[in-house]
Amino acid sequence: MLWLVVAALAVRQMAVVLRQPPGERLTDLETWIGENGVLHVTGSLYDNDRFTGTPFAGLVLKPLTRTAEQSLGVVWTFGSLLLVVALGIVAARALPGPVSRRTSLLAAPVAISLLMLSLPVRNAFHLGQTSILPVLLVLLACFAVRGERASGLLIGLAAALQPAVLLFAVLLWFTGRRQAAVTGGAAFAACTALAWAAMPSDSWTYWVHHVAGAGLGDSPDSLANQSLHGALLRFGLAGPLERVLFVVLAAAVCWLGLRRAVRYARDGQLLLAVAVTGCVAVAVSPTAWQHQLLWVLLAVVGRVGKRASDRLVWPTVVVLVSTLPGKMLLPNKAVVFPLRDNVLLIAALGAACAAPFLLRTSPYWQQPIPTDHAAPAPARWSRVPLLPFWRRVLSRPNLLLELLLIRVVYSAYAQVRLAATAGRATAEEHGRQIHSLEQWLHIDIEHWVNHAVVGVGWLRGFFDYYYSTFHFIVPLAILGVLYVRRPADYRWVRSSIGFATFLALVGFWLYPLAPPRLMPGLGFIDTIHGVQDFAKPDYGSLTSMTNQYAAMPSLHFGWSLWCGVVIVMLAPKLWMKALGLLHPLFTVSAIIATANHWVLDAVGGALVVALGFGLTYVLAGPRKLRAPAVPAAAKPQDDLPVPVPSPRTTGDAVGSRSGGA
Numbered sequence: 001m002l003w004l005v006v007a008a009l010a011v012r013q014m015a016v017v018l019r020q021p022p023g024e025r026l027t028d029l030e031t032w033i034g035e036n037g038v039l040h041v042t043g044s045l046y047d048n049d050r051f052t053g054t055p056f057a058g059l060v061l062k063p064l065t066r067t068a069e070q071s072l073g074v075v076w077t078f079g080s081l082l083l084v085v086a087l088g089i090v091a092a093r094a095l096p097g098p099v100s101r102r103t104s105l106l107a108a109p110v111a112i113s114l115l116m117l118s119l120p121v122r123n124a125f126h127l128g129q130t131s132i133l134p135v136l137l138v139l140l141a142c143f144a145v146r147g148e149r150a151s152g153l154l155i156g157l158a159a160a161l162q163p164a165v166l167l168f169a170v171l172l173w174f175t176g177r178r179q180a181a182v183t184g185g186a187a188f189a190a191c192t193a194l195a196w197a198a199m200p201s202d203s204w205t206y207w208v209h210h211v212a213g214a215g216l217g218d219s220p221d222s223l224a225n226q227s228l229h230g231a232l233l234r235f236g237l238a239g240p241l242e243r244v245l246f247v248v249l250a251a252a253v254c255w256l257g258l259r260r261a262v263r264y265a266r267d268g269q270l271l272l273a274v275a276v277t278g279c280v281a282v283a284v285s286p287t288a289w290q291h292q293l294l295w296v297l298l299a300v301v302g303r304v305g306k307r308a309s310d311r312l313v314w315p316t317v318v319v320l321v322s323t324l325p326g327k328m329l330l331p332n333k334a335v336v337f338p339l340r341d342n343v344l345l346i347a348a349l350g351a352a353c354a355a356p357f358l359l360r361t362s363p364y365w366q367q368p369i370p371t372d373h374a375a376p377a378p379a380r381w382s383r384v385p386l387l388p389f390w391r392r393v394l395s396r397p398n399l400l401l402e403l404l405l406i407r408v409v410y411s412a413y414a415q416v417r418l419a420a421t422a423g424r425a426t427a428e429e430h431g432r433q434i435h436s437l438e439q440w441l442h443i444d445i446e447h448w449v450n451h452a453v454v455g456v457g458w459l460r461g462f463f464d465y466y467y468s469t470f471h472f473i474v475p476l477a478i479l480g481v482l483y484v485r486r487p488a489d490y491r492w493v494r495s496s497i498g499f500a501t502f503l504a505l506v507g508f509w510l511y512p513l514a515p516p517r518l519m520p521g522l523g524f525i526d527t528i529h530g531v532q533d534f535a536k537p538d539y540g541s542l543t544s545m546t547n548q549y550a551a552m553p554s555l556h557f558g559w560s561l562w563c564g565v566v567i568v569m570l571a572p573k574l575w576m577k578a579l580g581l582l583h584p585l586f587t588v589s590a591i592i593a594t595a596n597h598w599v600l601d602a603v604g605g606a607l608v609v610a611l612g613f614g615l616t617y618v619l620a621g622p623r624k625l626r627a628p629a630v631p632a633a634a635k636p637q638d639d640l641p642v643p644v645p646s647p648r649t650t651g652d653a654v655g656s657r658s659g660g661a
Helices: 002-018 027-033 055-066 069-093 101-117 119-127 132-143 148-161 163-174 178-198 200-209 228-234 239-266 270-284 294-301 313-323 334-341 343-354 399-419 424-441 446-454 457-485 487-510 555-570 574-593 599-620
Strands: none
Touching: 002 069, 002 101, 055 148, 055 178, 055 200, 069 101, 069 119, 069 132, 101 119, 101 294, 101 313, 119 294, 119 313, 132 148, 132 163, 132 270, 132 294, 148 163, 148 178, 163 178, 163 239, 163 270, 178 200, 228 239, 228 343, 239 270, 239 343, 270 294, 270 343, 294 313, 294 343, 313 343, 313 399, 334 343, 399 487, 424 599, 446 457, 446 574, 457 487, 457 555, 457 574, 487 555, 487 599, 555 574, 555 599, 574 599
């Protein structure tokens, strides 16, 4: 099945590249070797700063200028796919032992899939870059070829294409492979000298004038440059101060990172050592473009954390950082821009200098501290839970991972919601269908409520504020309280709202619906956004920012109903339960009064929430948990009750007054 996923990703990647118009695909490659490419020009490669590779790379690419332009895209893309497959297979076979049979079977297709989904590979495919080749050459040198000279030769060739890769010769030297290190340095020098002899002017421009390519291509302070040099420039530093600070920081990163890499290599984790060295090269290179950051993804092989519950934090963070843009990982707030703009660099620095990777000699390498799981309570049906391996965890999840996943899921939700639209005509036709059905059911109260509220100023202001404000605040507050006070219940209710939101997205996609305020001719008043000019085709201008036709089902009401149900189930006081029920009541009033939803939208929201709770129950079992077993030696007398730990004292939701064990 995983190999089928690999095949599907490969076909999709080729289709995405080849469906682009000839002038928009493989843009860097076309810039180099196309009909009017740099390599066709008789002058310098670096006259217009479009070519950013080394002179040796230009020398190697010269023969490709004779390739027919129409066949170039297919050949280059297919060749890049083969390089990715080879890279994934070599990396999978290089995992430090002992490796279980299951891991050995799954490692290669999982590695290839992650590589194809990663930003560096996708970027290299789109631009037609050669950045995958140096990584593969290094892995082949370390894990595939035999003989010190062959390993050194591959390292030297890789460094001739990307000079920062020469740091691997240092790794080879300090791990006892000195002949390979010397051969690598000699091969790099020979390739560079060959290019210098063939193109002396270009070599002078690259190595001396631009100091190993710094300043070529895009502006060095652009977001695409994820090196320390680029980060310092983005922070506003420039001139001699910036250069001195960069040299000092680069030296510190090299010293610390290479020491760690040598330690992991001697521990038998050579793949991790290679990944750490690659991350050092990313950080200290004057320019580290996005397509050159594949080393960050390889750092996923490191094991971090003594507890089993923490083992997935580092791999998840690395995979998310390597596959998703920063704007999906962090909110669009100015305070987090320095973090968001340098997220790949931060991940590389973390892998190189900070991540506490375990050594194989650690007692936690094979046997981490196990996670406490709750014994499930008996269900009403014998086949529940359908996923018996989905065991309830009593401890709270890692906060960093939880916040990151919530942000990623919300970003994906926003993207799918924005894309789930079939146009104004379809949405309005569905709106007329809903309106007619409500008239037949005699529940078409939206127009009366809307005009009644508009006539009362303070009531209109209250519902406008409530609609715009409490939609996110209340669910996030409930999740925060449960995370701290009731971690086992937190996981259960988080799953239920996740399922409900996913089902709502399906509804948005299948049934785009115009809300009452965007229905021409019905006389609704948009109390929040103001008067819409229905005579203009783009009257729903907010649709460019968020899909205004994602109305069925209403997640405003669905999430508020979820809040009310959770509070009723878990709140210890009666007045808290009653207060919790006010939120869905106010929300359904607000969505109708402001003309943002139909009554049937609220019914749809209630339905997806019910299905969310139902799916969670069917897949994971009942929310309540069994009381912990008491050892025989500690059993109390028969006439005394068995004590059950209180969740208020343990911090783990073993039970509660309302529905707990």
